[in-house]
Amino acid sequence: MAVSLSDIAERAGVSVKTVSNALHGGSARMSDDTRARIKGIAEDLGYVTNLAARGVRQGWLPLIGVIADELITSPFATEIIRGLDGAARSAEMAVFAMNLSGTRNVGSVLEEVRRFRPRAIAFAAMYHKTVELPAELAKSVGVMINCREVAGRVASLVPDEEGAAHEVTRHLLAAGRRRIAFVNLPGLLAGELREKGFRNALADAGHAPVAILPAVRRAIYSDRAPSLVIDHVAALMRRGDRPDAILCGNDRVAMEVYTALRRAGVSIPGDVAVASFDNQVEIASRLDPPLTTMALPHRAMGRLAAEMLLSGACSSPELRMLPFQLVERSSI
Amino acid sequence: MAVSLSDIAERAGVSVKTVSNALHGGSARMSDDTRARIKGIAEDLGYVTNLAARGVRQGWLPLIGVIADELITSPFATEIIRGLDGAARSAEMAVFAMNLSGTRNVGSVLEEVRRFRPRAIAFAAMYHKTVELPAELAKSVGVMINCREVAGRVASLVPDEEGAAHEVTRHLLAAGRRRIAFVNLPGLLAGELREKGFRNALADAGHAPVAILPAVRRAIYSDRAPSLVIDHVAALMRRGDRPDAILCGNDRVAMEVYTALRRAGVSIPGDVAVASFDNQVEIASRLDPPLTTMALPHRAMGRLAAEMLLSGACSSPELRMLPFQLVERSSI
């Protein structure tokens, strides 16, 4: 069994409480001498605080529980954890992530997390979406990250998709592009909002989109089959009014758009500028040419979530939209 | 404060112990009637087991602590967690990951993890590497995942880089390729071992490599600058004895090799076959043509690690190498 306060107390010839004060009681008044001596003994013995014991006493463990709606598999999704972790650490807390995979429902995972008596609980989605949380569960969750609770019972942090689309579209316009097409993600909330922002930005500038195409996600077919994006873009480039810029629903779509443009003998950005969303660095920085894209505010969402949870600022169930950041590379 | 066993006991008119038996004492003998009644009350009251309290009693929390040497940022690295998580869950345990980022050293993170009194601790590296663990820390760590402890004091699980390279090279040879070049990762253990397997496979078949080039990692320069891989491969293709296959150090290198080949007007796999390592799906499946690559055994390492930790089979500090899996797409 690990060394405990009483082991130290015995060795130091003082009471347990004194040891506790010396090691953990920040401002408890005691002689510097005693304190130093006790700390020395603790060090010698290899004492490590038992947070479980402290947890019984206090009613909670210094943990921020995170329920992730899918296995945290996408590279930028881990940025959410990174943000949470940084902010949590400042408060001497740790992040405890639990994945909601397969058939497990939110209720059972939430209970699993609650068994550990975390100080606060967040719910994080891997893709921006709407989530339905049963009323009794909503009470345990302090903040929703990258998703919105349908009933609006829980504070939510989401990326400002519409604003980002507006911004990147303005950027394309500022670069002199006028005939802009949008190859969108089908059936995703993010895609819907991005499209809205795109349309608004064009309308504000007095232009009309050349085309808005739904991208067919390769995953629907197979890992190996070519996606329909290629055909769509090929058709687009055969039109008389071919675009001079293509905005893509995300970086993965952009990767396929690049393939299509290449096959059509179109140069980027000479003939057609390309821009996108997500800043999935592995892809965006290695495409040829490197892709200009709007970076998702995942880290910021994580950090803000932790700050809200720990400061108890999650009382009002407001929806906060965080801005993307434009990452300029050379595809425009 | 949350509802406890005594709340249930009071309501049920029985002792705390009886409630404990009813809810947690799997085979404890008691009337089905009482048990059902108690469970009903627990349900009504919304009872959630307090693992912190149980932990004080037992001396440990049902956690597998994982110390990750870098922020878990690479998409396949999360597979390690996934593997651990699956196996841990079978044993009613949870995985508790702690990142070793920035200036924090292993000792302090290890202590941070130990404060939570996990049942077992694993150390996971994001890239296959050699790790030096101070002797006193090595004792707390049960297994090393994706890395090897220099002193050989701790059981280690690593990918069989050499075997994978041997296998994929044989695969290229079986496809009729004879003039194979290798664009390697510089300064990485994985690259070194992969190169060794590559050389051996060619030697076994009585061939010699056309060229072995160190890839210069783009990250060393900047997110936006082109990598030297492009120049290297261009030079390679201008040679009289140009290769009919290129094996790449990993999928990201392959992505740049694709760019270089494309610029050189070389078709894949018609003129040159390409194969690689990692199976970073986002990239490999979306390249044009989709990339044949050896998938890292991250999930298997995670699962095996958890099984070893929980069965106490980590006593012998042996090094186990797990096989990659060939994922055939259409670049060969």
Added chain:
DNA sequence: TTGTAAGCGTTATCAC
């Protein structure tokens, strides 16, 4: 089958 008492390591209360 159920109850009682003790103990896990910590912190809080209050007395000295």
Added chain:
DNA sequence: GTGATAACGCTTACAA
């Protein structure tokens, strides 16, 4: 400044 003592919620040992 320091020390008893109780308490947190749970499990174990033992008694009924």
